[in-house]
Amino acid sequence: MTPKKFRVNVPGIAFALGCIAIMEVLARLGWLTSYVPPPSIIFASLFEGIFNGELSSQIGATLAVYFWGLSQATVLAVFLGVMMGTYRPVYNAFRTIIEFMRPIPSVAMIPLAILFLGLGPQMRVSVVTYAAFWPIMISTLYGVRGIDPQALDVARNFGIVGLQALWRVTLPAAVTGIMTGFRVSATIALVVTVTTELVAGNSGVGFYISQMEQANRLPPMYAAIILTGILGVILNAIFFQLDRRIVFWTPAAQDRVA
DSSP states (O other), rough: OOOOOOBHHHHHHHHHHHHHHHHHHHHHHOOSOOOOOOOOHHHHHHHHHHHHHHHHHHHHHHHHHHHHHHHHHHHHHHHEEEHHHHHHHHHHHHHHHHHHTTTSSSGGGHHHHHHHHSHHHHHHHHHHHHHHHHHHHHHHHHHHHHHHHHHHHHHTTTTTOHHHHIIIIHHHHHHHHHHHHHHHHHHHHHHHHHHHHHHHSSSSSHHHHHHHTTTHHHHHHHHHHHHHHHHHHHHHHHHHHHHHHEEEEEGGOOOOOO
């Protein structure tokens, strides 16, 4: 099947621009609260903060924590998910503690992380890793457990057993589930990264938002919030393309609307 060409979501972009235009008119007419400046002022502050370095200097700190935490979560979650899905004793050993820890909100771990790791980047990385770990691990676990037993039987008939079967049969069969969990975790990781910066950070976009709010500089504060959304859109587009290339045979991979 010939893959579809990349398409831009024109109706979605038009709707967003229309909402911005309506907010601009309402703010200029004074129909909105004084705490909401016109979007034109917010975007002007956004561009100014990016080009003068005041805001753009915080992006690197946020992305460093984000990618490091997401990477650690991916490696740990895939490993544990495959082990639990493949070996029943491993599943039984970890099941209780996982069911206990999984419902604990990631933000509730911030005080504990501060106690052991201080206020540096490693604290934020640990919280992001914790938050991003669960969707990938659960998706990997059920992806492995959902493998057709006949596929493993055929592999054994061809002498593919042990680690070779794990690498050549189990992982390829579970990769769709792994990528689904990864896409979910990628969004969660960005939310938690900014949240930790807001609550207990000393750098990053979230820290900048907190500083601007305390200084009552509303346009830069809203500009940083918008920047967070822009980063989310860019990262989602990148991971969407990665997903489409890794699991190219799935129906979802054929939908390339941005």
